[in-house]
Amino acid sequence: MSLFERWLTLWVALCIVAGIALGQLFPAAFRAIGAMEVAQVNLPVAGLIWLMIVPMLMKVDFGALRQVGRHWRGIGVTLFVNWAVKPFSMALLGAVFIGWLFRPWLPAGEIPSYIAGLILLAAAPCTAMVFVWSNLCRGEPNFTLSQVAVNDAIMVVAFAPIVGLLLGLSAIVVPWQTLLLSVGLYIVVPVILAQGLRAALLRRGGESGGEAxxxxxxxxxxxxxxxxxxxxxxxxxGFQGEQILAQPAVIALLAVPILIQVYFNAGLAYLLNRWTGEAHCVAGPSALIGASNFFELAVAAAIGLFGFRSGAALATVVGVLIEVPVMLSVVAIVNRTRGWYEAGPAVRRLAGR
Structure with missing residues (x-):
């Protein structure tokens, strides 16, 4: 790990402070950048996400994707956590913390809306950033890509029914434009671009080409x-600095169930993979996919259902704010526990076959 990667948590903290400060010093500039949206997808952020994930996708060998079936345990664990556990555990955590424990310190009229925002956040598994987390924990890139693709396919048909069930709404207005555009921007186009660059490098002769x-x-x-x-x-x-400074106590309270949710689901996926004997390079991204959220879709759905200034929209924004620092901590836990993970009886038994 490079010196830059080793101190990544420090750089993240500095960028958080810098973003809030710059948002306050140059609000017009950040409003202009924030307005560059199509279907609630911010185009400058999408461009930066391309820079993040294209190098990871260049590692994917589509010829090796047929071997992903060997990791059926990891795929099964991730799907179970994403779709059978995460939305329902967040509904429970929201009811306990926001609806009961923290109720005296929150605006009474917004409590149902806060809980709805948390549920929207948990019902959409991460699409783009998970490639970054997988790379940082030395995850299997072919598994990561195939798992994200499966989740995207399920999300198209399962997001609305699950959210409708948990929110008690008979008709959920799914922001299809946001969902489809996000999948295109964060999966389809980067995969095509990355695989084109990979093929060009592998075809090239001399020292600058080939596998080396x-x-x-x-x-x-x-x-x-x-x-x-x-x-x-x-x-x-920078976009959300004003909300952070205006409502720090509310944001801190909303962050509690989100934090518990992330660590619970990541831990559950990690332990289930160890119990089934899956390799660590699959268990790491499985835990990270199981814990992270597709916040673009969640924010868009919250705004569409409850309005831009609703408690639901604020709750999904809190998910955006804590996503990177919290997921970096999960990456650190996965990396530091590799020896313990690989000492598991089922892992050792299957690795020796």
Whole structure:
């Protein structure tokens, strides 16, 4: 791990502070950047996400995707956590913390809306950023891509029914434009671009081509990927700095169930993978996919259902604010516990076959 990666948590903290400060100093500039949207998808942020995930997608060998079936345990665990546990556990956490424990300190009229926002956040698994988390924990790139693709396919048909069930609404207005545009921007186009670059490098002759040339190119563009992550943080916190400073107590209270949710689902996926004997390079991204959220879709759905200034919209924005720092902590836990994970009886037994 490079010196830059080793101190990534520090750079993240500095970018959070810088984003909030710049948002206050240059509000017009951040409003202009924030207005560059199509179907609630911010185009500058989408561009930075491309810089983040294209290097990871260049590692994907589509010829090896047929071997992903060997990791059926990891796929099964992630699907179970994403669709049978996460939305329902968040509904329970929202009811306990927001609807009961924290009720005296929250605006009474907004409590149902806050809980709805938390549910919307949990019902949509992450699409783009998970490639970054998988790369940081040395995850299997083919597994990560195939798992995200499966989740996207399920999300198209399952998001509305699950949210409708948990919110008690008979007709959920799914922001289809946001959902389909996000899948296109964060999966389809980056995959095509990354695979085109990969094929061009592998075809090229001499020292700059072939497998060695591909690895050199990946090493060269790796820092740009992390720099894009930090720039995204500056933008996100610049966009939301006013809300953070205006309602710090409400945001802190809303963050509690989200934090518990992330660690619970990541821990559950990680332990289930260890119990079933899955390899660590699959268990890491499985835990991270199981814990992270597709916040663009959640924010768009909250605004569409409850309005821009609703408690639901604010709750989904809190998910945006804490996503990167919390997921980095999960990455650190996964990396530091690799020895313990691989000492599991089922992992050792299947690794020896």
């Amino acid at each position: 040339g591909l690895q050199r190119a990946l090493a060269a563009i790796g820092p740009a990927s992390l720099a894009a992550l930090l720039a995204t943080l500056v933008l996100l916190f």
